[in-house]
Amino acid sequence: MPIHTRFAFAILAAVSFALATSAVLLADLMHLPAPCTLCILQRFIFLVFCFWAVCGVVIPGARHFWCVLLALTAACGLAAAGWQSWMEYAPDQVTECGFGEPALYEQLVNWLGAQWPSLFMVTGFCTQQDWYFLGLSLANWSILFFLGLLLAALLVFFMRK
Template sequence: MNWLTTAPRRVLALISVACVALLAFGMYLQHVVGLEPCPMCIVQRYALVAVAVFAGLASARGNKGWWMTFAALAMVSAGFGAFVAARQSWLQWYPPEVATCGRDFYGMIENYPISRSIPMIFRGSGDCTAIDWTFLGGSIANWSFVCFVGFAVVLLALVVRGLKGGQSSGSGYSMA
């Protein structure tokens, strides 16, 4: 865990780059392979964008308060993404008896108020239970969950180490 104390901003930048790479892979699966994302997949993409932006902002400045605040926001975003991915994995493992294809994410937002759209997204639809692509036995939702949990654990470790490191620059916590 020495890399957490020696270069936290580099770790945050790496998380941001990894999120962008995962988003690019999602776009590849959609536009080249032809897989259409379900509403829960879209929400996971937004969570991934939030992790990338917050981790990127955290890595941008050496001020400890700045990077710890944005690292904490990235951690919360990763936790939310893990929750959505876990819910989608659950729907894939235990599909509802009556699975109907629901509206796409944008159709729900355009036609229903947000207070009604959000529960519809998490309820899932026939699309959310389908497993169209697998890698090493796991669906996209399973791997998304693994990635979000990995990001959240690393971000939690960074924040905890930052809190234990003290406020002074002589604490051994380099901002490289």
């Protein structure tokens, strides 16, 4: 039984929105320290993914276009989560975010924090490991979730109409 294109995009939108929301709620419920730049960037990428998926619901005829944007967005999230995981496991080999001239992603996160501080304000450190579940940090879980979203976007891209 084929999955309707709009339904597939709606599922992707719901999942990515739930992931962004759960990151905020988990931090609040578990009383975790404030998020770092890369944590905030990953939240933002989940929301951008959600936006592209909603666009796919509204305009399903451009399925391939939306799927390419979804895959690229998930790949960016995968890179951000991978970089943070590297920073957590080798903190002595990296320079902490926020030191020196801010990179483009740091400027974006700082701008988002100025617009909506309750969701995007950065005060934590990227090398800090605060919480583990089944032996994986939040950054490690983000890698798995972004990989799943990337594979799902590719599946929707190649599914029959």
